[in-house]
Amino acid sequence: MNTTILKPRRFSRAFIAAILICCSGCGHFSEGTLLPSGTHGAAAGGQLHQRTAPASFTKPVSFSMLQDYPKGEDFKEVALDFEVMKELGVSTWRGSFSWVDYEPQRGKFDFAWLHRFVSLAAKQGITLRPYLAYTPAWAAKGGTDKETWNDPPRHLEDWRNFVAATVKELNGYPNIASYEIYNEENVKQWWDGTPAQYNELLKTAAQVVRKGSPASLVILGGMVWPDANWVRDACVTYGNAANFDVVPFHAYPETWTPKNITVENYLDQGRPGSFYQQFVPLVDEKCGHRPIWINEAGFATAPGKTELDQANWWARAIATFLADRRVEHLGIYQIRDRHLLTAVIGESENHYLGLTRSDRQKKLAFHTVQLLVGLLNTRHLTVADSELAVEVTGGSKGELYQHLFVRPDGVQVLVVWDKTGSPTLQLRTRRGVDAFEHALNGTLTPYRSFDGRHLDKVKLEPGMVRIFEIR
Structure with a gap:
């Protein structure tokens, strides 16, 4: 049975509505x-x-493309996706390297498929930015729900051993650019532990990566939204500022947000000025002025939403986020839709986030993103x-x-x-x-x-x- 945790959409509209605050009029x-x-x-x-x-002002800009692959995915499918990425003008991939997949039993590692994946990416000229996440049942501490993959590990040493083994296995591949530590950990559905437990996990992984692959960046797990409280915990409460190099968060306005939260006010979460009054000062003053990335963003063409809606959304999103002084990177979710028969965690919108359909038939937004990446992916942009x-x-x-x-x-x-x-x-x-x-x-x-x-x-x-x- 495939135990890979297939990425996204997991939180409900009700949850998002509870954490976001209304926007004022113009x-x-x-x-x-x-x-x-x-x-x-x-x-x-x-x-x-x-x-x-x-x-x-002039700032660095870069893009990545997302698509998760379970261990055992057909490499012909992966190669076709890499070709789509190159057609879009994006040469960096982000996705999960799941602990569930690669250490199914304690001390029994299975990296054969992963080696082939990383080698294929290198051959195709694809840079990889994986995130390490998802706890196997044998290592899980237990949490508040029936799932185990989102639990903190029972023993931190098990996590250390997995990270060390992964870094060692992949250390010879120059196309591994970074390791991100977990994913969307500021939401209970994806991290059924405490902030203290996450920060222990982050510190442990950072120590291993810094020692085993010193050229690789360590990236804080991408937050569901620009969460100032989570950043304060990491950098102030638990003293982890030196243990990561990038502060990322995700952006799915108008798919999983209340109607008053849109692309244009997403950074402020509907509270005018809050991004630069709360989030950015914490990153700058308490976290060592780390770069800020949106390493996951997307819009679902679910029933009731059109390809034209998605194309306009991407044009607005790329322009809005790249126009912000501090956002330096945009992760595009995702290459292709999930097949409707594929099980996903969360709501049905998860199936419709691709720039292409599940058979790689191009949606209108494919051409819009291709256009804007071609115009704006210039490494530095004024x-x-x-x-x-x-x-x-x-x-x-x-x-x-x-x-x-x-x-x-x-x-x-x-x-x-x-x-x-x-x-x-x-x-x-x-x-x-x-x-x-x-x-x-x-x-x-x-x-x-x-x-x-x-x-x-x-x-x-x-x-x-x-x-x-x-x-």
């Missing part, structure tokens, strides 16, 4: 209003609310929102967002959308020679209403993202 803008970049608003009592963008001026020249503005990115080669990428309104805009960017528009399906066309500085007559429809390239 303001109203009339025709002809000149908006600084980063400003957004929606009709709400005729008031004007503005958010001025910070000065332009966010120039502060240099972008927007004038509403007609129509009805609702909740408008716009982001301007400048690549190292000077090419500008402008992403703009209005979630609720239909304004016509004039947008002033840095100077350029030619402008082009990219459709969500990747189609490229010249944009004629461009005078070298202004994109004119940009008509928006509610919820539809428009993407421009200025050369």
Whole structure:
């Protein structure tokens, strides 16, 4: 029987609703209003609310692609997925190396399949960022539910031995870039232990990785949301700041969040300013200014949601998260849908998170992600929102967002959308020679209403993202 824990979606809407707080409303803008970049608003009592963008800044950017594989997966299927990754322009994979799979009995390790997997990835030019997680029944301490895979280990030495054996086995593979320690451990459904027990597990694993594979990063387990309390526990209460190199969290707004939590306010969890008032200061002041990653994000095309919804979601998500000063990495969940007959933990949305269907038939979002990765995966990227001026020249503005990115080669990428309104805009960017528009399906066309500085007559429809390239 396959005992691999197939990744995601596991927590219920009720749980998420309980932990997220309502978002406040925005303001109203009339025709002809000149908006600084980063400003957004929606009709709400005729008031004007503005958010001025910070000065332009340059930051590292990178992407990864996710798909979990149970031990024994057909390597022909894995190779096909790697080809899809390369077509998308992403060469880094993230997924689980399950303790359940690779030490089914105490001291009896079974790494044969894993060696072949890592070798295949190396041959295909794929960098691997595995997370180590999921406790076998023989090692489980017991918890509050009937499951054992989410339990803390009864003996920490068993965990140490598994991590040491895995690191030793894989130490000769240069495409292993990091080891992430567990996954979504700040939610009881995925870590049925205490913060103290997790931090013991983290410290133990970090010691082993630092000694056995000193070139590999150690990554804190990806949190379900930017959880300031969990970060405080790790870095302050349990003194683990030196034992990891990256602080990651996950982002599934509009699939497993209340309606008021969207892509655009997800970092703040609906509480304006909280990301930079609470989460980031902890990471910077108490955790040694570690990089912040979103190493898992996605949107499910479950019944009631369309491929167009997913494509627009990904365009909004990539633009919103990469425009943030501190988010340096985006993990794309996932390559393909789960077959409907495949059992998953959690709700039915788990089956629909792929950029392709289970047979690798491409959804619209495949082309959208391929487009934006191709435009923005430049290792370093300048966010120039502060240099972008927007004038509403007609129509009805609702909740408008716009982001301007400048690549190292000077090419500008402008992403703009209005979630609720239909304004016509004039947008002033840095100077350029030619402008082009990219459709969500990747189609490229010249944009004629461009005078070298202004994109004119940009008509928006509610919820539809428009993407421009200025050369």
